[in-house]
Amino acid sequence: MEFMKAGQYLGKEKIGLTKIPKPSIFENEARIRVEYAGICGTDMMIYKGKHPRATAPTILGHEFSGTIDEIKSDSSYKVGDKVVVEPTISCGVCPPCQQGQTHICQNLKLIGIDMDGGFAEYVRVPIRNLHRVPKDFPSSLASMAEPLAVAIHTVRRSTLKVGENVSILGAGPIGILIGMVAKMNGAKNVFISDISSYRLEKARQLGLQAINASNKNVVDEVFKRTNNELIDVVFEVAGTQTTMDQMVELIKSQGQIVVVSVFKNNPNINLAAMHFNEISLTTTRCYSRSDFLTALDMMISKEMVRNSLSTIVSHELDIEELAKGFSLMQGSENSLKILIKSE
């Protein structure tokens, strides 16, 4: 039997590097030799024991790219093809699936959350979750198709129009990518706040208007910089009570708040203030296949997108350093997107 290195989530704040058998595959599946896998805010929720579904032991990692090592299917894919994995698995029979909205499947599962994922040398994946990547395209960037797809889906769920003001609360990878996509869609001012000066500096490099929430009142600062114009669309991507309060204070009458963060406990939302000003509240989950394909197309065809993705990578670590990656991500001060290399 052949073995591989894998970083397993073993319970609250425990990540262990183990040697386990290489996964076997069945009909219509491929075994991927992972090259890069990104650590995501959702992995951190799991790590902290705050995710609603994930259980130990699981190999995490739902943002990954690699090459096909073995395949059992008649498809056009072959061994050696470079691929990125779209990690969502829907049931196909629940009401949202029946209506074609497979990303909000009532039984939605993700490779790397509900089943073994990309923090390993090899991973078993259904063929229908694969997307081909050009041979010369960097696998490190390809692994970021998933968070970019989240940002594209989020902006598509919004009512954002050319010339409007946007405020993003939280400059993690998702918040920053939403900012980039909003700018590409013609937003006028794109403000982004965080408590990490490191992350805000990265956001600034991408042309976003950074506000440090640890030493500035975000609402006052936005009003000052817009001459009290207020904000048309607020994206809440920090997942804190503070930002849940700010989002209602920042938004203009009849504006739209989009909550991207995942909450395990219910936060308080000032619905009375929203009611008096006819504010819309939208939520967003994952991405559709079309969002994922757009993410791939954008990164392959636009140099600006590739440069932005490279800018948000703070560390590339070997799989042996996975636990270090998780501990670096615990504080947002010196990390942003951490990629784990398992070659």
Ligand SMILES: NC(=O)c1ccc[n+]([C@@H]2O[C@H](COP(=O)([O-])OP(=O)(O)OC[C@H]3O[C@@H](n4cnc5c(N)ncnc54)[C@H](O)[C@@H]3O)[C@@H](O)[C@H]2O)c1
């Ligand atoms: N809707 C979806 O399908 C979807 C997909 C991916 C991620 N998410 C969620 O989106 C959120 C962001 O993801 P991420 O990967 O960027 O996570 P992240 O943890 O890297 O980013 C959150 C950021 O919020 C910042 N923050 C904390 N307190 C703040 C405050 N008071 N004001 C401003 N910023 C503050 C943190 O410093 C951090 O930079 C997470 O909750 C994640 O679970 C949702």
Ligand SMILES: [Zn+2]
């Ligand atoms: Zn993710």
Ligand SMILES: [Zn+2]
């Ligand atoms: Zn379903």
